[in-house]
Amino acid sequence: MAVGVFDSGLGGLTVLDAITRRLPDVSFVYLGDSANAPYGVRDAEDVYELTCAAVERLFAAGCDLVILACNTASAAALRRIQENGLPEGKRVLGVFVPLIEALTERRWGDNSPPREVRVKHVALFATPATVSSRAFQRELAFRAIGVDVEAQACGGVVDAIEEGDLILAEALVRSHVDALKRKMPHPEAAILGCTHYPLMEAVFEDALGPEVELFSQADLVAASLADYLERHPGIAGGGTSAFLTTGDPIRVGRSATRFLRRQIAFDAA
């Protein structure tokens, strides 16, 4: 049995990396839907259907638990997939909930009612598509009470990372942090709401200053998964790990190797 990790492209590899650092014995199947990426430009119905197909594919590959490591997929599909009912013994978890848990100290898979948040002024850094979808803001309103979120659409950062220009990516991150601080001078916490941003975490940390608590999706998902697996033993482990893509495995493998700065080989999904 393995944990399935789904993303529209390669960004979810930062989530997978955080998971394997925290849980080195867990086997996983990573599925990147590169043939249909990016999801940010698709409509919600389209993203829902692509996400359902990917989840089915990961269930078929032997995963009882699938993590949607993609903000767009989580926002458009997670709640609907859970409400429609899943096959016996199967679970799908999203990338938003661990963040909300971190703000509210609620646990993944725990269906208790919304709670007071422990931080009030929260900066959200995400892509223009995620910010304009208002998905984080909606999920927070649904799952937490009393949090004041100021969102900064960090245009250009993902492009700079994907082009491998980390000097530019750093300059852009610092400009976006400055722009956020003009709107919210003293955030207590900051959310890195894009799976690419863990690669720039040190820059966000430095630009925000030590008084701001930084929440990175990748680490939070890994921590939540560790907690979840402890409460639900027998879900993962003992299988073989694999990287699957709906795109061209050779091209995607080359991009992934450049993205994470270590060798990764993909197979066709």
Added chain:
Amino acid sequence: MAVGVFDSGLGGLTVLDAITRRLPDVSFVYLGDSANAPYGVRDAEDVYELTCAAVERLFAAGCDLVILACNTASAAALRRIQENGLPEGKRVLGVFVPLIEALTERRWGDNSPPREVRVKHVALFATPATVSSRAFQRELAFRAIGVDVEAQACGGVVDAIEEGDLILAEALVRSHVDALKRKMPHPEAAILGCTHYPLMEAVFEDALGPEVELFSQADLVAASLADYLERHPGIAGGGTSAFLTTGDPIRVGRSATRFLRRQIAFDAA
């Protein structure tokens, strides 16, 4: 009779502004396809069909000459529209050609063969979608010889301008100019290859330094149009100007007013 100016959204208003500054007596019909914007995320066939429909709409509105003030539409549709043949007396001109003319000193509507360029090292600043489409590079290879273009995908600048955060837009422009200079330390010329960038022209100019000749699409299109109208009298003038949108006229008018910082009212197309 009027000159038609077409863009997928509001960016083409900077082109129209440059035209009306240069040619205050020319009447025009501006058509923004806000209902289908942005074009950058659509495939080429889709953009071709939307552009043809817009051109038809502007011909029907009494325009004998239509300017495609949209890089995506120009790249995907202009050559094909011209090759398919146009109704007697109608002309469609794109936003690329005046730039290539400026680099080669050839004139709009002049079908002479490609010439040697007079500047060799050219920096191109455009959106990530335009850069990755390689449309400028293809047009340059088709129409000019011996130019070395280094493209910088200026992620985030359009978003910052549209959000009205010009402090952020300035910081991002400076970072992108720095990134370009790491790849091409001494460009002789720079192209602002996005209709939003005229709003940041002073920042580009300052960041690039006085030794770099700056080509702005808006000004070049206006200059080419002035030259063209002198050679083809009777095409424009005497009509009533209008702003049309395929979107909601009230919302689009509000955005346009914020975008150009002066009052603009749109009608339904």
